[in-house]
Amino acid sequence: MKIINPNSDMHSHTFSYSDGLNSVDEMVIMAGRAGLKKFAITDHSKSHLIRHDIVKKTSGSCVKFRWKNIHNDVNVVFGVEADLISEEGEVDFENEYRMKDFVLLSAHRGVYKGEPRKITDAYISALEKHHKEIDCIGHLCAKYFSEHVNVGRVVEVANHFNVPVELNCANLVFGKTDMEKLEQMLGMVDRIYVNSDSHTLYDMMHLRINGLKFLRAGGY
Numbered sequence: 001m002k003i004i005n006p007n008s009d010m011h012s013h014t015f016s017y018s019d020g021l022n023s024v025d026e027m028v029i030m031a032g033r034a035g036l037k038k039f040a041i042t043d044h045s046k047s048h049l050i051r052h053d054i055v056k057k058t059s060g061s062c063v064k065f066r067w068k069n070i071h072n073d074v075n076v077v078f079g080v081e082a083d084l085i086s087e088e089g090e091v092d093f094e095n096e097y098r099m100k101d102f103v104l105l106s107a108h109r110g111v112y113k114g115e116p117r118k119i120t121d122a123y124i125s126a127l128e129k130h131h132k133e134i135d136c137i138g139h140l141c142a143k144y145f146s147e148h149v150n151v152g153r154v155v156e157v158a159n160h161f162n163v164p165v166e167l168n169c170a171n172l173v174f175g176k177t178d179m180e181k182l183e184q185m186l187g188m189v190d191r192i193y194v195n196s197d198s199h200t201l202y203d204m205m206h207l208r209i210n211g212l213k214f215l216r217a218g219g220y
């Protein structure tokens, strides 16, 4: 198993465009302080914003056309945490700024409209249809779908299409990970991202460090 991003973090959220606590600029300043070389802002899809009553605060065109990193040398990219919507593999790839420099595919309770027990089919159909657009599968072992998800089958298909999965450090640290499924995933997967899924500046400073420590302690 190869860790793709030892010095970068490819999953985070802002207040500007979804449910983080901080602005784009605050997150980028903290990315520099955390020593990251590359940092992806991956705000939630529009389906997710609607489901969770997250109000629009500003225009997506601000980052799309006018924003520059004036703070540090971190390579900042804007992507999306796209939402798995249905058993047929429908995905919402659009967020407020509509930039897809890094695309995570995640399933969230309430946004995924299919039957929970068919979540494995949903992931597989989405990978079959959209694997060229997906850079990483987000939090596959999150507790809210873990009783239904067949991690082995999803990882097999992900490996086949050369789509990495992530170790989601927020879910790991905050006890939202099915540890048995995570061990299974880590035992099978070819390539992983170690991502914070930061929603606060505190998250940026602590989560990835804990995730990397966990992997080292497990001999990965």
Ligand SMILES: [Zn+2]
Pocket: 081, 106, 108, 138, 139
């Ligand atoms: Zn998520």
Ligand SMILES: [Zn+2]
Pocket: 011, 012, 013, 081, 197
């Ligand atoms: Zn997230």
